[in-house]
Amino acid sequence: DGGITQSPKYLFRKEGQNVTLSCEQNLNHDAMYWYRQDPGQGLRLIYYSQIVNDFQKGDIAEGYSVSREKKESFPLTVTSAQKNPTAFYLCASSSVRPFVYDTGELFFGEGSRLTVL
């Protein structure tokens, strides 16, 4: 069954602790993304990666870090430097199409809700 799996679904952490959110896909997609969703704020891009061992900052990268050691995996670490980490985090993937002009369809995971106490 192909798709994107995020874990954990819910996560509680104390202020000052780092936390890592997992994202795994078996769609053979080259590109992966992390978005943050807050009420009334839409989906804001944190980081993205179009190829293994390479990634770029999005609009709100401060306080976050990522790695892309495998094509299937794109974990997100929320560090203690993130001032307001309580949010819903969505991972997505898409195919990179070298001869087509646009991003194409994003496939999203079910999300991880992080609450910092």
Next chain:
Amino acid sequence: GENVEQHPSTLSVQEGDSAVIKCTYSDSASNYFPWYKQELGKRPQLIIDIRSNVGEKKDQRIAVTLNKTAKHFSLHITETQPEDSAVYFCAASKPGNTPLVFGKGTRLSVIA
């Protein structure tokens, strides 16, 4: 960078009526405009998209229109049904597999 504005933020319609959600974008280089639907507690899913070489696209009760000159695009849902109730996001991206920039979303409520 690209900025996408979406209106209204909330919309209530009677079942069977039409709903229209509008978005504007800032970067004239953007060429891909998808719409995503997020039902309560679920992941966003693509419902329709349009590319800059097309002015309108329809899929059953859903249609999207694009005005490149004015830099705005709209989602039209006809004969709305309760299952259309969700948050809808518009987005835009530029050529070259660049990431999507999303609007802030519209919460649509269809009242039976």
